[in-house]
Structures are given as C-alpha cells and as structure tokens.
Amino acid sequence: TCFKFAAKVLKINDIYKSLRVFVAFYYVFLWHYVTWFCGNQLKAIWEYGEWNGRELELKEIVSLLTNGSNVTLISPRRYGKTGLIFRTFEDLREKKCTCIYADIFSAQNLDDFLKILSEAIVNAVTSESIIKKFFNALKNARPTLSYDPISGSPQVSLSFQTDSQKHPTLKSIFDFLEKQETQIIFAIDEFQQIREFKETNTEALLRTYI
Numbered sequence: 001t002c003f004k005f006a007a008k009v010l011k012i013n014d015i016y017k018s019l020r021v022f023v024a025f026y027y028v029f030l031w032h033y034v035t036w037f038c039g040n041q042l043k044a045i046w047e048y049g050e051w052n053g054r055e056l057e058l059k060e061i062v063s064l065l066t067n068g069s070n071v072t073l074i075s076p077r078r079y080g081k082t083g084l085i086f087r088t089f090e091d092l093r094e095k096k097c098t099c100i101y102a103d104i105f106s107a108q109n110l111d112d113f114l115k116i117l118s119e120a121i122v123n124a125v126t127s128e129s130i131i132k133k134f135f136n137a138l139k140n141a142r143p144t145l146s147y148d149p150i151s152g153s154p155q156v157s158l159s160f161q162t163d164s165q166k167h168p169t170l171k172s173i174f175d176f177l178e179k180q181e182t183q184i185i186f187a188i189d190e191f192q193q194i195r196e197f198k199e200t201n202t203e204a205l206l207r208t209y210i
Contacts, residue, residue, distance in 0.1 A: 058084075062091045065185050070210060072191075085187045097183045100124040105190040110166050110199045111158070117173055118143065118156040120186075130180075137176040140165035167205060174209040186210075 064071050065088070073081045082103075089099040102120035107113045118138075122131055122145065135143045141158045148155055160166055177184045194203045 058088060058091060061088050062095075065092065066095060066097065066183065082189055085189065089185070089187075092185050095183075097185050098124060098180070100177075100184065100186045101189065102187070103189040104193050107193055107197070109197050110170070110202055113194070113197070113202070114141075114158055114166065114169055114173070115156055117170075118158065119154055121173070121177070122154040122156060134176055138169055138172050140168045140172065166199075170202075170205065171209050 061071055061084075073084065075081055085101065089101070092099050100120050101124075102116050104113055104116050107116055118134075121134060125131055125134070131145070135145070138158070141160055144157045144159070146155045146157075147153065158169065160169070177186065194206065
C-alpha cells in the first residue's frame with residue numbers, strides 16, 4: 001500500500017512538473033505572439049492608419065519649415081507630437097534637410113540644455129570634420145566628446161570658466177547651424193521645460209536666436 005501510495009505521489013509530481021513546463025512554454029509562446037502581433041499592428045497604424053488623412057497637415061508643416069518659419073506643436077501629452085516630428089523628418093530628409101531632434105524633458109538648467117543640444121547636433125551630423133568645426137565654434141566653452149560604452153551614443157560635456165559664458169555659447173550653437181550649407185531643421189521636444197530652469201530669461205534669449 002505504501003508503495004502504491006508513493007507511486008501515485010510520484011506520478012502526480014510528474015504530472016505537476018509536466019504541467020508547469022507546459023504552462024511556461026505556453027506563456028513564452030503567448031508573449032512572443034503578442035509582441036509580434038502588436039508590433040505589426042503598431043507598424044500598420046504608423047504606416048497606414050495614424051497618418052492616413054493627415055497628408056495636408058504634414059505638407060503644410062514641411063512647407064513652413066523649408067521656408068524658414070518656426071512651427072510650434074501644442075497638445076496634451078501622449079497625443080502624438082513626437083511621432084509627428086519624426087514623420088515630418090522623413091519628408092524633410094527627402095528634401096536633403098539635416099534634421100536634429102532634442103528631447104529636453106530631463107533638462108533642469110541651462111547646463112543640461114546646452115549639453116542636450118550639443119549631443120543632438122553631434123548625433124545628427126556624424127561627420128568628424130563638421131563636429132570639429134562645431135566644437136571650434138563654441139569659443140566660450142571647452143567641449144569634450146566621448147561615447148557611451150554600451151549604446152555608442154555620443155556624449156558631450158561642456159565646461160565653463162564663468163556662468164556668463166553660457167548664454168554666448170547658446171548663441172554660438174545656433175549661429176553655427178545657421179552657417180551650414182544644408183538647411184537645418186531643429187526640433188526641441190518638451191520645449192516648456194525651459195520655464196523650469198533657474199535661469200529665468202533662457203526662453204526669451206532662445207527666441208531671439210531662432
């Protein structure tokens with residue numbers, strides 16, 4: 001009787017282990033299927049759904065930007081402003097424009113802002129000769145370029161002798177972009193973050209430069 005009981009327990013344990021393996025396999029399969037399905041659906045929405053019927057708006061934005069006008073996108077969060085920026089970049093690159101994107105949501109002050117702008121420019125330009133010219137244009141700062149060991153993305157650090165050198169450096173950045181042979185389109189995402197900087201006149205200065 002004890003032997004039969006032990007055999008039954010062993011059999012039940014084997015069944016339990018088999019069920020656990022099956023459930024684990026099922027969830028792995030389900031996860032891969034969901035991610036694959038959602039990825040294809042998101043791609044379909046991006047390519048055919050989200051921008052379907054918005055060709056006129058895209059055309060108008062591209063026209064304004066290529067004619068030198070500034071464009072401001074205002075909407076509640078998560079309404080697709082960033083997606084619209086990248087979709088617009090696709091059309092602008094076909095017109096041989098150099099597109100630069102900077103997300104300043106994490107910026108807390110002017111130092112962070114200058115760093116993010118500089119990294120965005122270096123990331124978009126890639127040409128070593130142009131990067132060298134860019135750094136030479138920053139006469140009020142001492143820029144240092146490094147690369148993230150994991151992502152490989154460029155990292156720029158700017159050092160200043162005095163705080164008074166920061167505002168001229170901001171102007172130098174946009175003066176450099178203005179002198180480039182190709183048309184530069186610079187998108188600053190989360191622009192309202194500038195109002196949180198301790199340097200209260202940053203927004204006013206920036207608007208005079210652009």
